Amino acid sequence: MTNFQPSPKTRVNRLPKRGHYDRETIYQILDEALICHVGFAEGGQPFVIPINFARVNDTIILHGAKASRLLKHIEAGNPVCVEATIVDGLVLARSVFHSSVNYRSVVLFGTGRLVTDEAEKMSALEAVVDHLIPGRWQEARLPTPKEMNATSVVSIQIDEASAKVRLGPPGDDEEDYALPIWAGVLPIREMPLAPVRDEVLPAEIPTPEYVKNYSRT
């Protein structure tokens, strides 16, 4: 896969070795992140909204109620910023100054359009469900024409993107390694717990494998 060209908007200036511009790194982070954070501006006032999403090729798919302020803003072709971050752990250096977080984040910029073609819209919704939990779309009751009509789907073309990644152990100043202070990484993972059946679900309906074996990675 090809690289995005770093621009003043996406170039990682602070700690440039943490910056990545290749689609493979960027798209893997986007595909693993459960939700994203969409930024938009109205008259200089910034807004950030958390929302679930999917990446389809070089686009980000968002969906919601037709009346959604966020989606209307995107449909109108205003610039948006989409950010997604996976926290991988706490980095406990001997010094507070070098303490950090291990993370993988993506910041991307683009503009969106309303998806109006019915087949494209259905396939975009499938991508959003697949992003959350693969296998579900094949089993769940699919949207009716009335439900489709109540739903807006937007597709944001990714114009620019970069990833920022910090991995590995703490890096302390040379003289601090002699300090009698515990140092290391406390890994953090977003993990599923045991599924909770709907109370009114008949006992003979088994928990599907895609629910029992759920994992983000």
Added chain:
Amino acid sequence: MTNFQPSPKTRVNRLPKRGHYDRETIYQILDEALICHVGFAEGGQPFVIPINFARVNDTIILHGAKASRLLKHIEAGNPVCVEATIVDGLVLARSVFHSSVNYRSVVLFGTGRLVTDEAEKMSALEAVVDHLIPGRWQEARLPTPKEMNATSVVSIQIDEASAKVRLGPPGDDEEDYALPIWAGVLPIREMPLAPVRDEVLPAEIPTPEYVKNYSRT
């Protein structure tokens, strides 16, 4: 604790029963969330940056390198939006349309100032470390004057805020309850794994209790 007054910026219009404006709910979410997502705008262009933080009374503390573009923008008194979200689970309704995510999110608005008083700055940094991992500040090597000088701390006064919360089982359309489709919630938690010691850490330094017993809640 008192409530924030809903405004056009913070009122939850879609599914208003999910909206909360009391400080107790809002601050509990902020205190549990590991990182936040800061939105700002430059000439109509929105940006969203993930960053760790702390809440201190009615303010949000951010810190970073003195050269940080985000911090300089905030220091200049520009409006910012801070968003934090905790995903609690996937809500698998029988229909795709009613499928959802259980989550607790906060969106807040305010303006910031550079923290210049040295004691206030040190105490703000302590709050940021405490937010990530309580107990660490007491053990780690604290910042030197040179490190303090390389670090900017900003304090954002929370002018307006709201929380949006979805909890509980799926809610399907009446006629869908008869469908032979598994339904329920797959809970998701951000959890620590076993701590990874720095390879060069002397064996006699034990893993601290605050690392071994780490939990976000």
